[in-house]
Every structure is written in structure tokens, then in C-alpha cells.
Amino acid sequence: MKTFLENLEMLSLAAGTSGDEAAIKKIIYDEVIGYPDCVAKTDNAGNLIVSKKGKKAPKNRLMFSAHMDEVGFIITHIDENGFLKFSNVGGIDSRVIVGKRVRVGKNEIPGLLGSKAIHLVKKEEFDNPTKTDALFIDIGADSKEEAEKLVCLGDRAVFDSDFEKFGEDCVMGKALDDRAGCAVLMELLKEEAEYDITVCFTTREEVGGNGAGNAAFSVEPDIAVVVEATSAGDFPCVPGEKFVCKQGAGPVVSFRDNGTLYDMELYRHIMELCEEKNIPAQTKHGICGFNDAKFIHQTRGGIRPVAVSLPARYIHSPYASIKLSDAEHTISLIKILSTELCEI
Amino acid sequence: MDTRDLLLKFSSVDGNSGDEKLAAKAAVELLSQYGKAYVDNLGSVICEVAPKKNGRHVMLDAHLDQIALLVINIEENGFIRTYPCGGIDRRGIYGTKVRVLGKDGEYPGIVCSIPPHIKDVNDKNPERDEIFIDIGFGKEETAKRVRMGDRVMLCGKWSDIGNGYVTGPALDDRSGCVTILEALEILKDKELPCGLTAVFSTREETGGQGAGAASFAVAPTEAIEIDVGFGKTPDTTEINSKAMKKGPVIAFHPTLDIEISRKLIALAEKNEIPFQVEAYGGSSTGTNADEIATAGAGVRCGLISIPQQYMHSIIEKVSVDDVKNVGKLLAAFVMEGGEN
Structure with missing residues (x-):
């Protein structure tokens, strides 16, 4: 079983633009197939859908997703x-x-x-x-x-970027949007689960494609949690009001972006949970970008959308960066959500 | 070492204008086998290959320095404000990996780039003083590691590409240095008809001060400057760029000695070395030839260019054969340049 950092490095170095994600899918498949109670299959949209058997059936069926493709x-x-x-x-x-x-x-x-x-x-x-x-x-x-x-x-x-740790607890590399999300969800699959969950590694997000929507159609969840890497604008050249979110301040829980109005009840519940469990968290300031939730929440009779993101600087460039403490807190939060949201 | 290996190895040593120490050390090691090599007051490496003879003393010069960034301030939250030290290409500087040559070592970092999701923030290329570096530390920790004036090197990869090309940062003008090493290797066991000094000079990217000072000290009767010139790409013309793999480019320019330019053409033809010719006007050649020609009581100067694509980027590219052919032409000039 590889560590989070080893998985992230392997995923960051591999090439997989939208519509050509096979190399990424293989890396994830080869790793998660060895994790407990995981069954993985690929669908016609190229998604990798991993079903993980838990100790019991959930009240709410829960789907997690992160996109495999890069720009x-x-x-x-x-x-x-x-x-x-x-x-x-x-x-x-x-x-x-x-x-x-x-x-x-x-x-x-x-x-x-x-x-x-x-x-x-x-x-x-x-x-x-x-x-x-x-x-x-x-x-x-x-x-x-x-x-x-x-x-x-x-x-x-x-x-053609390498992957390197730098500064205080940071890593740099290409495609951290959203290989960081993929690596976070791989962590979720490593441990035994309380409830049955489904984790989808999706395609074509960067071109506004419908990979995640197709996956949601098959999975039929009640609640979907999209795990993303979102723009942190906390650096010079970006005016204060455009900062979106900050590196080092924990996972970003969204109430709105350009694709989705998130479920407010779940949003507030998650923010309260973070406080209760002492997980630093922030929300997305300003309205920018969109993610797989756009397609997922409109699937079938509607799916309650949640987005939890890692604050990442310089995404869509040869080198983006994330802080490992943000990744750790995101992993903790996702693990909590994998039981809490099943019961709510 | 063969030409390709030498190009890749020598261009991977850091040496930004005004801070060429590491590159100079490597240069002294490379040049010492051909003569007494030492570093002068401006940091240039001078190699005395042969003393003046028959009234003729040739100086071969290529510049040692490469472009980089310079730390001008440490900002809030530990971001580093930099300024170009040499002609940095602001069109594509965002998202570049860098190494800050700091107090006790190197610190990897990224040139801050604005993602497309944060729109309308700045639709211009960054100004020279708006290039910020993130090394992942807060202000206090950054200030412990990074000083004003520290150099910030742009990271790239040195490798072969295609058939017979090499690519990477600093090939401007380590390629020129390598042509001189090629010439010295050819001349190694020969009885030279003239004096010869090789110079790898500093500060070309910021004005050519190194070459000017070295020329004064060496006081040659004639000099050849070797630099990179623009290689043809889809967005250049036949006039402002020259073909790759078609050999050395011999220049005509008001600053240059017309007899030397003509002599270089004659020698290329005689020795069956492929060559190209460029002619342009204006007050400056844009190379060290300007400083050499006007040094001391004046030096008769020629200029040979190596065609190079993507100059001043981390993907500079030259043909290994072009570099070898410049070396051959330089050796021919030393041996036969004094003949009528």
C-alpha cells in the first residue's frame, strides 16, 4: 500500500489529458484493487468506479468523486x-x-x-x-x-514537470488539479468502511464533459461529495477580493460556484462538523470555476451536491502547489463525511 | 568529452550575470589543459594559450553568463519579488519552476501564475518588477534563507531533442564557449602561427562589461566573438533568422572589421565548412563585439553566430553539428587568418 505522497507523486507525473485518462486509471486501479473490500470497474465514459463494502448499508447512498484528467x-x-x-x-x-x-x-x-x-x-x-x-x-x-x-x-x-517537496510542508507538480483529489479518495479506500460507499474517478472534467454525470447515473447516490483542487488566490498580483481561498487554512467547503448551488443544509452541517472535530476549514470566497458537481447534481431525479476542495495555488500551469497539512485535514474530513453523511 | 556531452554539462552550471562564480570555476577546469587559465577582476575567465607571435594576437570570446532573476524584496507572506537580470521573457514566465540560490543552499520555488478561474485580474504580461516567487515559506522563514540580490535560476531540462539537437537553459552562450573549446582541441598539438587567448566573459546579458575589460587586458590585434543568433522558426523571416544545421553565421555590421568577415567566408569555403551570412545595420551588434571593438585602442573584430531557437528561454535549442562547425572555422581562422 503506497502512502498518500507516493500516490500523489505517481499521479502527478503521469500524463492524462481529458478524454485520454487511461494511464491515470491504470495507476489508481492497480493500487486500490489491493485495498480492503474494493471492487473496481470501468464504464463507457472511461470512469473508474470503485465500490467499497462497509459493515452496513447506509441510510443515504453516498458517492465520492475526483476527476482524473488534467489540462x-x-x-x-x-x-x-x-x-x-x-x-x-x-x-x-x-x-x-x-x-x-x-x-x-x-x-x-x-x-x-x-x-x-x-x-x-x-x-x-x-x-x-x-x-x-x-x-x-x-x-x-x-x-x-x-x-x-x-x-x-x-x-x-x-x-514536462517533475514533482518535488518544498518550503514548509508544500509539494509542487503538474496536474495537482485534480490528482490531489484522486489521492485523497484513495486514502478513503484504504481503511475498512462503516457503510457501503462508492468512489468514482472521473473523466473529461477540464473540458466541461459529462464523465462524472455518467458515473452518477450508474451509481444512483443520494448525496455526492466532489473532491477538487481549487484556485487559491492568496498571492501577490491577485487583488484581495479575488483571493477565493487560502493555502494552509484547511479544506474548502463550497456553497456556490459557477456550476452548482450546493446543498445548504449539508454545507452548514459540514462547517459545524469541522468546528466540532477541530478540523480547520474555510469556504470559497467569491464565485468562480465549476467542477463535476455541475453534472452530478442534475443526474436522474437530482443528487444532493457537496464540494470539498484542497486549496491549490497556480493550477492549470506547469507547477501547482498544495500544502500537505491541507491534504491531511481534507483526508480527515472526507473520512468523517463517509459515515456522517450516510446517517444524516 | 564529445561536443554534445560538453554542451549539456557546461550549460547546466549556474552563472547569472554578475554572479558567474560557479560557471567560471567549471570554465577554469575545462580551459586549463590548453593554457594558464585565471579569473579576472570582473569574473571573466582568461586562458593564455599562446603568447603574441609574428605581430598577431587573436582573442576568441564567448560569454559565460546566462539570464536569471534577482531578488529585490521579500513581501508579505514570504513571497519574493524579483527583477530580471538579463532579458527574461515575460510572455511565458508564469508557472516556471525556479531555484533560489539562497544563504545556505538552494530553495525550489514557482513563479506565481494567475489561474484562468480568477478572471480579469490582469490581462497583461507581468511587468519586470511584478515577477513573484513562492518558495513555500512564510515571511520570517523566507527572510532567514533569502537575501536581497540573491539570484533566482529558471529550471529547465538539458537533453537531446530530435536528430542532432540539444536543448536546455544557458545554451546562450555556453554553446559559444563550447565552440572555443572545440577550436582549442583542434589546435592542441599544432604549432600556432600567432598568439592566442580564449576569454569566457561575464555580464554580457547586462551590457558586455566583462568582455570590454578582458579585451583591454589582453590587447589582441584581432578578435572573434561567438554568440548565438536567431534560428528559423515558423514565426520568423529569412531576414531576421537563419537556418538550423546550415552552419556558422558570419556577420557583416558597421562595428565589425569587414576584412575579417570576408576572411571568415574565404576560410569556410576553403575548408569546406558550411556557413551562412547575415548583414545588418544600426549602432550595435547586440553582442560583446561592440565592447571588444571599442576596447583600449580598438580591436579589429569579427562575429560568428550559432543558430539558436527560443533564445532567452529554458528551451534554448542548438544543433551539435553547427557548434562543431563553428569550432572548425575558429581553428581555421587562428591558423590561416593572418595569411593574405
């Missing part, structure tokens, strides 16, 4: 000189991609997200973010034929 790039064209054109998979600001290194395709060959040198850039181009369609990926090929031997259209590219 990245899809190769759309190879030009006559062997340079690759691409589109973004998910929301990526050009200011995090110009001049970065990526891994391209199944063989993960190195690629360079190139642009002309700054010396050749006009002032207005230098002040305004570069248009993504002006960029290209260089794999070191000298011709179209040479490039075609290494890359096919539809191949994906991800940031």
Missing part, C-alpha cells in the same frame, strides 16, 4: 517543416506556456512550446499575452516526414 494540449496539424500545431485541452493561459517544455504522445518524446525570441518581439506583443494559436511545438524534427514518424494528429502533450 494539456492536442496535436492538430504538422507543418511542412515538422513543427506541430496544437489546441488547448482545458483552460490554459498562454502566459504559462510560452517557452515551456512538454511531453508529446504515448512515447512522451520531448517537445518545446516555442515562439520567436524576445529580441524579435514588438513592444505591444511583449505587453499583451501571446495568442496561443501563434505558438507551435518543436520536437526537433527537420521535416514533416520526420515528425510524422514520431507523432500522430490527436496525440496529446502535457507539461
